[in-house]
Amino acid sequence: MDTNFLERFLVIFALYNLLATIGVSIYGIVARPHITKKIIALTILGDALNVLAIFLGFKPSSIPPVLLKTDTISEGDIIKFATSAVDPLPQALVLTAIVIGLAVNLFLIFLALQIFRLYGTLDSRKIRELRG
Amino acid sequence: MHLIAAAPVVLVATAFAIPLIYLKIKSVKVFHAVALSVTLTVFFMTLLGYVYVSQVGEPVVYRMGGWPPPLGIVYEADSFSTLLATYTAFIIVFVTLYSSWYLGSDTGTPYYYSLLLGLEAGLLGIYYTGDIFNLFVMLEVLGITCYGLVAYYRNSKEAVEASIKYAFFGALAGLSYFLAAVITYASFGNLTMGLVAAESRPTFRLLTPFVDLFTWGNVIAAVAVILALSLWTFTFKAGIFPNHFWLPDAHPAAPTPISAILSGLVVNAGAYTSARLLYTVFGVYDPLSSFYSLSPYLGTVLSALGAFSAIFASVMMLVQNDVKRLIAYSTVMHLGLIFTGLSLGTPAGVKAATYHILTHAAGKALLFMSVGVAIEVSKTRRIPDLKAVGRLSPVVGIAIAAACFSLVGLPPLGGFFSKFALYQAYIEVGRFELVAVLLASSGIAMLGYLKVIYPTLFGSQTSDIETHRLGGPSMLLPLIALIALLVILNPLVISLAIDSASRSLVYADRYIIKALEAFVNYITSGG
8 A cells, every 4th residue: 555545545535524524514504403503514514615625726745835946946846836736726715715704603603692682592493483 | 997996995994994983983973974975985986987987998907906817806897897886886875865864863873884884895896806706705795794784673583583594594605606616716727707708718718828727527517516506696695586585584674774775786796796607707698608508507497586586576575464575575576587687698688687677776775765764654564554654745655656666667667668678688589488477477566566555655544653754855865866766767868878788798708808918918018
């Protein structure tokens, strides 16, 4: 068992793991009646999608996207860098998405607190003032 | 075009400054003045942007921080986006003025305006942006401010429940669009709308630096997934069946001026983004695009959902007892009609849909604001208990009647011409079932609007009305302005503007060329 095989195995394992996490979190959002559990499932879904985004920029046996050589850069250096560095853009996207997710989660938690103050429960089956 | 890029920045800066000013200045009147002056300033900025883009006659690319398209975020404003942005800013000016009447000296006023200006920033950002990921950010800015405003009455059970429902599914919809944006990046190698559009058209593809990305995977399948995920988000924002469920709860629970904005303007963002993605970015309806083969499926799905929304919502209007819920269902119906227009894929269909977006926004904002006066003096939203405000204040009476008649589509008002344009667009492609949907939903909805008109104009309950609430320029001026707007929305006046807007959307060549130019100029100038 060489390292190359192990790495490929880990990449595929991580991918399926992510997809399973997404499935479980969607189940949690849809099927769990408790609002806090729904919010937790939503957070998990957001994080799983963020990791998926990072994953798309990842290459096996890659280097960080920083070109350390600064004095004499040949064409070969750039080609080597471009083919082996991970893509930094998804990481920038994820950074933005995490901040947005933080804001949405805080807001949802505040609303859940307010719901508990008004209704005395967080069971979404018992909160039925509106008919939709 | 610094003015276009500055408009959302000015709004966000003021939105954050208002709570800080509130620490020092406790007078609520100051905030009414600040919000009004800022929205007015932003309206003139968007108007100048519109005039500039019309004079240039083609889309204008603004590079944020000077970074060229694939590396940095760009704003790309064409006549479609600037038309909608200017129109939105115009209506928000009057809604802000109306808010100062509605809120009076409510202590939550500073936070209200803070969120309202954030909402406008999100809307303008959505209209101007030329970047797929920036669109996600702007959708979330719009979303969070909307959830906050729906829960403005945070001690009312109804408002908090509607808001958590809206926020929860809004967050889920936002994640769906995030996934779509990530898949777009993986399949196209960049996130600039103009460059993704260039890659979608084989005629432009050789000019882009990302050609080799097409060598792996099935890009048509990828685009189908992207469109499915992102249209789910956009139909959620627009309140199209089956994603309409939050709308009849959230729109009534908000303060009335916010109901006017949510129903009149925020839903348009969903229609705009759908149109932008379908027509410009992926060119699903462009025969020269690689994804033209998807158009029959998308056309069928969107027109079926739109038609079903229209019929379903017009029937639901009849069984409502709450006047704001009735108007909220009317929003679902009109957005359904707009989506059927967009799904046709013909220039006439897009033109009619654009026209209907404008007339619906004015009619719906006017209806919410005028009915808001009736709710305010009746202290109830139950339709039979509404007082006959039309008898005491002719302006409010005319406003309710004009808004209802425009939404139904009676001749001298804008709504008639936009529905007639939709009718012509359906006939042109031989979609007679959509003609039936248009006529049936308008007829059923007419009965719903009569339920609103009858007690407010012809009812007998005029006792116990607080007449001092029925006057004041900050309430009457917005109503008069929007009545005038409904009359002005006549093909004789705005036909040219709508024509150039819809042409800019359907024929995306100039949009693509300007984005490519911004990229190539950067390369050839040596960075």
